[in-house]
Amino acid sequence: MSSDEALSFSELGLAPAILKVIDEVGYETPTPIQAQSIPPLLAGRDLLGQAQTGTGKTAAFSLPLLTRLKPELKYPQLLILTPTRELALQVAEAVQTYGRHLPGFQVLPVYGGQNMVQQLRQLQRGVQVVVGTPGRIKDHLNRSTLKLDRLTAVVIDEADEMLKMGFIDEVEEILSHAPADHQTALFSATMPQEVLKIARRHLKEPVEIRIKSRTSTVEQVTQRYWQVKGLHKLDALTRILEAEEIDGMIIFVRTKIATVELAEKLEARGFSSAPLNGDMTQVMREKTVERLKEGSLDIVVATDVAARGLDVKRISHVVNYDIPHDTESYVHRIGRTGRAGREGKAILFVAPREKRMLAAIERATRQPIKAMALPSRKEITNRRVGQFKEQVNATLESQDLEFFEELIDDIQTDYDIGHRRIAAALAFLLQKERPLQMQEDHFIQEEPVEQRSFSQRTERRSGEQATCYRLEVGRSHGIEPGNIVGALSNEGRIDSRSIGRINIFEHFCLVDLLTPLDPAQLKRIRDININQHPLLISLDTKGASQADTQRKTNRGKRIVGKGRSPAPKKTLPRNRSTKRS
Ligand SMILES: Nc1ncnc2c1ncn2[C@@H]1O[C@H](COP(=O)(O)OP(=O)(O)OP(=O)(O)O)[C@@H](O)[C@H]1O
Numbered sequence: 266m267s268s269d270e271a272l273s274f275s276e277l278g279l280a281p282a283i284l285k286v287i288d289e290v291g292y293e294t295p296t297p298i299q300a301q302s303i304p305p306l307l308a309g310r311d312l313l314g315q316a317q318t319g320t321g322k323t324a325a326f327s328l329p330l331l332t333r334l335k336p337e338l339k340y341p342q343l344l345i346l347t348p349t350r351e352l353a354l355q356v357a358e359a360v361q362t363y364g365r366h367l368p369g370f371q372v373l374p375v376y377g378g379q380n381m382v383q384q385l386r387q388l389q390r391g392v393q394v395v396v397g398t399p400g401r402i403k404d405h406l407n408r409s410t411l412k413l414d415r416l417t418a419v420v421i422d423e424a425d426e427m428l429k430m431g432f433i434d435e436v437e438e439i440l441s442h443a444p445a446d447h448q449t450a451l452f453s454a455t456m457p458q459e460v461l462k463i464a465r466r467h468l469k470e471p472v473e474i475r476i477k478s479r480t481s482t483v484e485q486v487t488q489r490y491w492q493v494k495g496l497h498k499l500d501a502l503t504r505i506l507e508a509e510e511i512d513g514m515i516i517f518v519r520t521k522i523a524t525v526e527l528a529e530k531l532e533a534r535g536f537s538s539a540p541l542n543g544d545m546t547q548v549m550r551e552k553t554v555e556r557l558k559e560g561s562l563d564i565v566v567a568t569d570v571a572a573r574g575l576d577v578k579r580i581s582h583v584v585n586y587d588i589p590h591d592t593e594s595y596v597h598r599i600g601r602t603g604r605a606g607r608e609g610k611a612i613l614f615v616a617p618r619e620k621r622m623l624a625a626i627e628r629a630t631r632q633p634i635k636a637m638a639l640p641s642r643k644e645i646t647n648r649r650v651g652q653f654k655e656q657v658n659a660t661l662e663s664q665d666l667e668f669f670e671e672l673i674d675d676i677q678t679d680y681d682i683g684h685r686r687i688a689a690a691l692a693f694l695l696q697k698e699r700p701l702q703m704q705e706d707h708f709i710q711e712e713p714v715e716q717r718s719f720s721q722r723t724e725r726r727s728g729e730q731a732t733c734y735r736l737e738v739g740r741s742h743g744i745e746p747g748n749i750v751g752a753l754s755n756e757g758r759i760d761s762r763s764i765g766r767i768n769i770f771e772h773f774c775l776v777d778l779l780t781p782l783d784p785a786q787l788k789r790i791r792d793i794n795i796n797q798h799p800l801l802i803s804l805d806t807k808g809a810s811q812a813d814t815q816r817k818t819n820r821g822k823r824i825v826g827k828g829r830s831p832a833p834k835k836t837l838p839r840n841r842s843t844k845r846s
């Protein structure tokens with residue numbers, strides 16, 4: 266720990282009005298990023314601050330910059346840029362709180378989907394701080410309804426995201442409206458090298474603060490992954506939802522459509538959940554975050570629009586239902602839990618072909634992610650039974666049951682059956698919607714493989730005639746040339762010496778077999794249940810281009826669990842008995 270970190274808030278040189286709020290909101294000591302950023306920012310320095318998610322970066326820039334602000338002047342002096350609307354609103358609320366004892370202090374959040382007229386009115390009344398997304402700020406600048414010519418400071422929150430393609434042009438355009446000598450502060454939990462260079466271009470002799478930690482993710486967040494295998498992700502998720510102690514949860518998926526679909530499916534299974542994506546109206550987006558915060562909603566299924574900055578204390582779990590595209594996104598996503606020293610849990614679903622991304626995440630976060638087993642059906646059943654018993658007991662203790670007791674006596678005399686039988690029938694009726702004994706999940710439908718045509722051709726190899734068989738072999742399941750040889754020799758009894766050229770394409774391999782196969786070998790290969798042995802996907806003599814077309818049509822449809830039997834009978838391959846030669 267450096268000596269700065271031992272300083273208390275009152276020793277940092279903040280305005281008394283600000284210290285009063287810190288006391289009121291109950292912050293006891295500055296977090297490391299606050300302790301190290303506040304003094305240089307108070308001194309007017311440019312700054313680049315990197316610290317883990319949930320460690321108080323908002324206050325790290327707000328407290329000193331509000332201290333430097335002149336509340337008696339009624340024009341924008343501080344501009345804070347954020348990548349999303351929710352974040353603009355959240356940061357504006359935080360800044361409003363921190364500045365609430367500064368006389369005449371006003372903050373205005375400015376982002377798309379909001380009433381422009383209302384924003385105009387507030388701008389005219391005079392605000393000292395504007396917090397917004399680049400798009401809407403640019404709109405105001407173009408209409409000359411916002412003037413940034415007297416800014417003294419600019420903060421770019423989630424700086425690495427904001428300086429990436431897609432945002433950077435807008436950000437630079439906005440900055441061109443600010444006086445040349447303004448102070449600039451950039452903050453984020455992640456700062457990839459390539460963005461760092463761009464970041465430095467925007468700063469004048471910046472103080473660079475990087476809060477060192479062993480891992481780039483927060484250590485109070487327990488991270489696990491589930492290897493997608495045997496079960497559908499939805500069923501796996503359902504089991505997790507039933508077995509874990511969950512307060513609030515964010516589930517990240519890849520597409521906007523998937524947020525709606527998954528939220529609907531979860532609703533249908535009895536879990537209150539709602540989507541959050543950039544296509545929703547702003548009112549709905551805000552309502553959803555609000556409901557999650559106050560607890561009238563437990564599960565939000567979101568795109569990366571919710572990955573950065575969002576500060577909802579009750580999020581106990583983050584599920585990466587779809588693996589993120591890059592490692593930074595993973596860090597931010599799981600950073601929605603385990604904030605300000607709290608505990609959190611993160612679960613990542615990894616399909617076989619995504620193993621490489623998992624390894625990349627582990628490398629980037631410098632933390633191994635443990636494989637998890639799903640709770641078994643028995644565990645879920647026990648849990649449901651336990652809850653049911655509690656419910657029964659609570660009813661016995663809290664309700665007047667006299668009418669019902671007489672009713673049971675009636676049933677007993679009418680049908681001449683004992684109390685035990687009647688109670689069992691009632692329990693059965695009660696659990697019909699949601700059976701106490703967990704039902705079979707849906708096993709992954711192992712898509713039947715299209716036809717396996719099997720023919721051979723003759724080729725000249727090193728001056729000799731050779732019979733070649735072309736095998737299309739799935740590689741998307743982590744299969745390497747090495748285990749092609751192994752598997753073929755196990756299952757088809759093909760000698761590894763007979764494997765000739767192996768062409769590796771993105772999602773499959775073509776394997777040339779050099780030696781002629783004898784009829785028994787051919788039959789064995791043909792009879793392999795492809796769904797159980799994904800190594801052998803099809804035999805094709807027409808060459809790569811056709812195989813490539815076929816691959817495209819198959820792609821995404823086929824999920825093959827290596828060595829796992831497709832449980833329900835109906836999913837057995839249609840063409841299993843199709844024999845061709
Ligand atoms: N000194 C402090 N003591 C206790 N809690 C604090 C302190 N500073 C900030 N917090 C609280 O910590 C939480 C996280 O803060 P904040 O949202 O600023 O994190 P962040 O570092 O910006 O995270 P992210 O990288 O996810 O944006 C907030 O709820 C905030 O109120």
Ligand SMILES: [Mg+2]
Pocket residue numbers: 322323422574
């Ligand atoms: Mg933040």
